[in-house]
Structures are given as structure tokens and as C-alpha cells.
Amino acid sequence: APDTPVIDQAYSKLSNSITVEWRAVPGATNYMLTAEDGDSFVETMVKNSPGTVTGLKPATLYRITVRSVNSGGKSQPSPFRKVKTGGLSKSYFKFLDVKLAFNSGALRAVVSWMPTEGALTYSVTVSSGLLKLRCNTSSASCMVPSLQCSSEYYVSVTAHNDAGSSEPSEAVSLKTIPCAPVNISIEEDEPGHLLVSWSSVSLGHYYVVFVKSDDGLEVHCNTSSTQCHFQSDCGYTYFISVFAYNKAGQSPLGDVFNYTTAPCCPSDFRAVFTSSDTVRVTWAAVRGADLYETRAAGGSGVMLCRDTATACTLSALQCSTPYNITVYSFSEARGSNTSCAPQYVATAPCSPEIKNISKEGLSVISVQWQPNNEEATYVVTARGEAGLWHCTSTRNSCTLMDLPCGSDFSVSAIARSPAGQSLPSYSVPLETAPCCPNDMILTQVTQSVTNISWSVGRGAQTYVTTLESPKGQAKCHTLQTYCLLGCITCGTNYTVSLRAISETGLTSSCTYQGYSSSACCPSGVKLYRLSNNGIRVFWRASDETMSYNADLHGSKGNFSCTPSSGLSHCDITKIPCGDVYTVLVAPVTNKGPKLTFCPKKIYS
Structure with a gap:
């Protein structure tokens, strides 16, 4: 007889049969399957x-044995297995071949398997922690909706018929798509560089960031x-989305x-002083x-100006201040x-303040001011009808030279530097001393009176x-340009002087050639x-060394006589009779006309 076989597994696909699997026995030509329930x-x-034993009672527990048979006889029964008809054993389910198809856009999964004989319906269980989703169907596939992102589910399938349910299949892992990243932060870590950051997403293997500017240009970053870091330009709006x-x-x-x-920072930036x-x-x-x-x-502070204009x-x-x-x-x-x-930029120097104007000499004026700039050149200008006069200095004073006499000026000062020119200082009036008359004429009117006349001295109001x-x-002392001087001593040498005095009291002292009064x-x-x-x-004679001349003037003629020096008489002959004559005796001089102011005598 052959050896006793060993049962690998036994299960019931239908309510009236049991299927048995065993190992083949050498030399066996047939096998005898026996199902016992205690009564039959x-x-x-x-x-x-x-091999399958049919004709069994449903939902009944049987003892299953196998014997090997050949021409030599039957072997002993194999060790028994207990199988209940009408139920689906776990071994039955291994033929389902479960497959998963995940729809990432809709967050749902389609579970499919090979249909198996004896199963009337199927139930799919999708579990994740305490969450369980179920799907019942009579077909060989089932759609499980409402899955959560960034979740791992375990999927098992159970078969059902009238006799009962199988054990669940071995669970298959299903990992859904990652959730959208959150806690997205966008900042410019430095101008021209955008830093996009986010929180890590469960089940996210990598990320893609899309950045699209408002002019339509789009870039992305895989990480x-x-x-992620991105180059950015000033003045743009960027639309940013992050996917896991x-x-x-x-x-x-x-x-x-x-x-x-x-x-962006303003371009074509210009600052011009007006x-x-x-x-x-x-x-721009x-x-x-x-x-x-x-x-x-x-x-001393900050000046602000806000405007929508450019x-x-x-x-x-x-003044005289640097500004940023x-x-x-x-x-x-x-x-x-x-x-x-x-x-x-730097502002122009501050306006100087003239402190003093003093006369250093004829036509020489010294001007002093308060220097209120660190580095500046000062220009002083005297402006009048006579013209312009200038002097320049880097210190606090300068001298105006060759100013014309008898003139009125307005004196002002400005400061210059590489930053520009200051406003002029307040003007200070300046009057130069009046001019001395150029010409003076002295004429003796009488023996004790002399007439003096002179040309106009510019700027003079009175003369002494x-x-x-x-x-x-x-x-x-006169307002005129002439004067009669009395109490002149005849035959005397005089020094001649004149003071020209302006309206404000400025005086010029003028000297001229000496003057000798006529002989007595x-x-x-x-x-x-x-x-x-x-x-x-x-x-x-008033002077024995003097020569004299006697003149007779009448209607019938004029006559004269001049004696020798030292004599005090002379004779005039051949005078027409019957006339009235004026007799004038005067000293004879080497210069000027004859004197006509000596006393006259009448002779007839």
C-alpha cells in the first residue's frame, strides 16, 4: 500500500462542498477523500x-481525511482537518489579487480584485488610526471617496455569501498625496532676493514653488x-504657490x-539750487x-517733502551747510x-555782515566783516555813480583802493565757495571826502580886500x-565858489588854503600856491x-625902493609919468587946458595889471 498523504489545507468555497489540497504520494494512483460529521x-x-468532496450539508463542521490508493491497497487516513461548509476561509482570499488605483485630484481610491467563485458580495475597509471607511459592492471593484491628504491607509477586502464572511485579506498600504504646504512665509532677506519658506508636509517627498510676476514671467524651484530663493526686481508683484x-x-x-x-529707487536723481x-x-x-x-x-535737523509728483x-x-x-x-x-x-550737496556760503568801514588814507577804505563760513572767499563791492570798485580776501577784511573823491557808494559783501555764492550782505553807505577845487584865482579888489574864486569841488557843499x-x-566860509577877504595887509606874502566840506561834514584840506598882496x-x-x-x-612913498606911476585921465586925453626909483614926484606937461582930470598914483609891479584901487585926486 502507498504512504499516507498529508493535507496542506482544506476550505469550503460553497455551502455543499469542501476542497482539499495535499502533497502527492509516490506510487499512488488515486486518492480517497472522506468527510465525516459524526452522523454520516x-x-x-x-x-x-x-480534490473536492460534494454533497455535504451546509454550515456543518466536517472532519476531512485523505488516503492514497494503488493496486497494493489503501494507505492509512491522513491527519484530519476540520472545515465548516458554507463559510469562506482566509485561504480562500489569497486569490483575490487586490489592486489600488488612487485618484489624486479627487482624493479617492478604486480598489479592485479578481472575482472568486462562491462570493456574492465584497466589502472594502480603508482604515487609518481610528478612522475607518467602508465600501460595499457586488462587483470586483469599489471606489473609496473622501480620503485625507498626507495620510497612510490600510486597505483590506472581505468576501461574503449566504453562508457568511471570509476573514479580511492581508492589508495593503495606501499613501495619499501630501497636503498643500502651510505656514508659507515670503520675505526679502535682502533687496533683489525673495525667500519663500513653509512648514514640512507629512508624506511630502519634495516641493515645487511657482513664482509668477505680474508681467507674466514664471519661474519655479524644486527642492x-x-x-527656496528667487531673484526679484523692485516694484513687481509676485504670485506664489507651493506644492508638495x-x-x-x-x-x-x-x-x-x-x-x-x-x-524701485528713483532714477535720474538731480538736485539743482534755484x-x-x-x-x-x-x-524719473x-x-x-x-x-x-x-x-x-x-x-540742525531733517527736512521732508512728500508728493506724488517727481x-x-x-x-x-x-547756508554753508552740507546736506545728504x-x-x-x-x-x-x-x-x-x-x-x-x-x-x-552743500548750500552756498552765509552772507557776511559788515562790521566796520574806516578810512585808511585818501581814497583808501578798509572794510571789515564777520566771517561766518569755514572756507570762503569774500568779495567787497563799492557801487556808485562813479562806477564799481572791488576788493577780495579770504580773511575778515580788505581794502578798497583809489576810490574817487566826492562820491557816494553803497558797500556790500558776498562770500563765494565751490558750493556757490551767498546773498549780498546788507549795504552800508559810504561817502568819500569832497574833492579839492582844481583852480583858484585871487584878485585884489582894494588895498585891504582880495577876491578869491575857485572851481567846484565834487561832493563839497561849503568851503572855508x-x-x-x-x-x-x-x-x-561860504556856500559859493568865491569869497571876499578883508583886512589884507598890502605888500605881504600869504599862504593860501581851502577846506572843502561835504553835506555830512567830511572835509578835504586843500593847499595852493602862496599869494602876495599888492604893494601899498x-x-x-x-x-x-x-x-x-x-x-x-x-x-x-610907502616904500622908498618902490617905483610909482602917476596917471591923469581926462576927456581930452590920458597922460602919465613915472619917476626914477626913489623919487616921490613927477611932472606931466602939455596937458590940454579946460578939462577935468582924475589923478591916480599907484606903485608899479612886475606882474599883473596896474593897480586901480589907490586913492584918486581931481584936477581941473
Whole structure:
């Protein structure tokens, strides 16, 4: 007889049969299957494994044995297995061949398997922790909806018929797509660089960040970390989305963030002074700017100007002060671009203040001022009808030379530096001393009176003339350009001086060539008739060394006689009779006309 076989497994697919699997026995030609329930038994002869015993009662527990048969007889029964009809054993389910098809977009899975004889319905269980989802179907597939992202599920299938349910199949793992990344942060870690970061996503293997600018250009970044760097331009709005990926697919679309970079710094930045304390700042409009702020820092504080226009005027700047002028651009979305570079400017020097004007000499004026600039050249200008006069210095004074006499000037000062020119100082009036008259004429009117006349001295209002000798002084003060001086001593040398005085009291002292008064007239003039047609003229000489001349003037003629020096008489003959004559005896001089002011005598 052959050896006893050994049962590998036995199960019931249907409610009236049991299927048995065993190991083949050498030399066996047939096998006898026996099913016993205690009340009866059923035997079935089969050629090889597996074999099925039919005609059994449903839902009944049977003892199953196998014997090997050949021409030599039957073997002993194999060790028995207990199998209940009408149920689905775990071994039955291994033929289902479970397959998963995951729909990442809808977050659902389709579970499918090979249909098996004896199963009327199937139930699919999808579990994750305490969460369990079920799907019942009579087909060989089932759709499980409402799965969660970033979750791992375990899927098992149970078969059912009228006799009962099988044990669940061995669980199959299902990992869903990752959830959309959260806690997305966008910042400019430095101008021109965007840093996008997010929290790690469960079951996310890698991430893709998409950045699209408002001009349509799109870039992306693949990374397994939780941050990405992007180049950015000022004044743009970027739309940013982050996706997580794994083998199941792409995460759902999360929030789309927009980030607006700071507006660009103004270009073509120019600062031009329109006056010594006012600067006009202009620039070109830039992308992303809604408002501009011009800031001038220097001196005692900061000056601000805000406008939507691309120009700003800063006034009342401090003189002789350096300023850093910066134009910042603002946007409602991002605020200010604080990386804009300043431009250095310096205001013109401060106006000097004239402290003193003094006369150093004729036509020489010294001007002093308060220096109120560190590095400046000062220019003083005297302006008048006579013209312009200048002097220059880097210190606190300078001298105006060759100013014309008798002129009025307005004196002012300015300061110059590489930054520009100051406003002029307050003007100080300046009057030069009046000019001395160029010409002076002295004419003796009488023996004791002299007439002096002169040309106009520019700038003079009054004049004081003086004739002075050891014997005395004669003086007059007049508004005119002439003067009669009395008390002149005849035959005396005088020094001549004149003071020209301006309306404000400025005086010029003028000196001229000396003046000699005429010789003195003789005294005691007497007339004696010599004959019917002659006359002798006697006089008492004032100076014995002086020569004299006697003149007779009548209607019938003029006659004269001049005696030798030292004589005090002379004769005039051949005088027509019957006429009245005027007799004048005067000293004879080498210069000027004859003197006509000596006393006259009448002779008839």
C-alpha cells in the first residue's frame, strides 16, 4: 500500500462542498477523500490534488481525511482537518489579487480584485488610526471617496455569501498625496532676493514653488527642503504657490500668495539750487511707487517733502551747510524702499555782515566783516555813480583802493565757495571826502580886500578859505565858489588854503600856491601947477625902493609919468587946458595889471 498523504489545507468555497489540497504520494494512483460529521460520512475518489468532496450539508463542521490508493491497497487516513461548509476561509482570499488605483485630484481610491467563485458580495475597509471607511459592492471593484491628504491607509477586502464572511485579506498600504504646504512665509532677506519658506508636509517627498510676476514671467524651484530663493526686481508683484509631491502625486492647490516688492529707487536723481537756500530735486518715475519722500539731512535737523509728483523743492536750507538728500519711493503694498542712496550737496556760503568801514588814507577804505563760513572767499563791492570798485580776501577784511573823491557808494559783501555764492550782505553807505577845487584865482579888489574864486569841488557843499601870514589871517566860509577877504595887509606874502566840506561834514584840506598882496598905495598925494599946461604930482612913498606911476585921465586925453626909483614926484606937461582930470598914483609891479584901487585926486 502507498504512504499516507498529508493535507496542506482544506476550505469550503460553497455551502455543499469542501476542497482539499495535499502533497502527492509516490506510487499512488488515486486518492480517497472522506468527510465525516459524526452522523454520516461522504467519500470521494479523485486522481490528484486538489480534490473536492460534494454533497455535504451546509454550515456543518466536517472532519476531512485523505488516503492514497494503488493496486497494493489503501494507505492509512491522513491527519484530519476540520472545515465548516458554507463559510469562506482566509485561504480562500489569497486569490483575490487586490489592486489600488488612487485618484489624486479627487482624493479617492478604486480598489479592485479578481472575482472568486462562491462570493456574492465584497466589502472594502480603508482604515487609518481610528478612522475607518467602508465600501460595499457586488462587483470586483469599489471606489473609496473622501480620503485625507498626507495620510497612510490600510486597505483590506472581505468576501461574503449566504453562508457568511471570509476573514479580511492581508492589508495593503495606501499613501495619499501630501497636503498643500502651510505656514508659507515670503520675505526679502535682502533687496533683489525673495525667500519663500513653509512648514514640512507629512508624506511630502519634495516641493515645487511657482513664482509668477505680474508681467507674466514664471519661474519655479524644486527642492527637498522647506525653503527656496528667487531673484526679484523692485516694484513687481509676485504670485506664489507651493506644492508638495510624493509617489501618489501632487498636493492640492493651497493658498496663492502675492508679494509686492518695494518700489524701485528713483532714477535720474538731480538736485539743482534755484537760490542760495532753495534746492529743486527732480527724478524719473519708477515702477511700483505711489508716493515719493524727499529727505534732506544736515544742519540742525531733517527736512521732508512728500508728493506724488517727481519733483520737490526744499527751501529755507541753512547756508554753508552740507546736506545728504535722499529720495525714497513708497507703495501702499510694501512701504518704503530704504536702500536708496543719498546725494551730497552743500548750500552756498552765509552772507557776511559788515562790521566796520574806516578810512585808511585818501581814497583808501578798509572794510571789515564777520566771517561766518569755514572756507570762503569774500568779495567787497563799492557801487556808485562813479562806477564799481572791488576788493577780495579770504580773511575778515580788505581794502578798497583809489576810490574817487566826492562820491557816494553803497558797500556790500558776498562770500563765494565751490558750493556757490551767498546773498549780498546788507549795504552800508559810504561817502568819500569832497574833492579839492582844481583852480583858484585871487584878485585884489582894494588895498585891504582880495577876491578869491575857485572851481567846484565834487561832493563839497561849503568851503572855508584862509589867507595867512605872520601879520594876520583872513578867512571866510561860504556856500559859493568865491569869497571876499578883508583886512589884507598890502605888500605881504600869504599862504593860501581851502577846506572843502561835504553835506555830512567830511572835509578835504586843500593847499595852493602862496599869494602876495599888492604893494601899498602912496599917501599924501598933492598936485601943483607948473605952467598953463603942466602939473607936478607929489606923494609920500610907502616904500622908498618902490617905483610909482602917476596917471591923469581926462576927456581930452590920458597922460602919465613915472619917476626914477626913489623919487616921490613927477611932472606931466602939455596937458590940454579946460578939462577935468582924475589923478591916480599907484606903485608899479612886475606882474599883473596896474593897480586901480589907490586913492584918486581931481584936477581941473
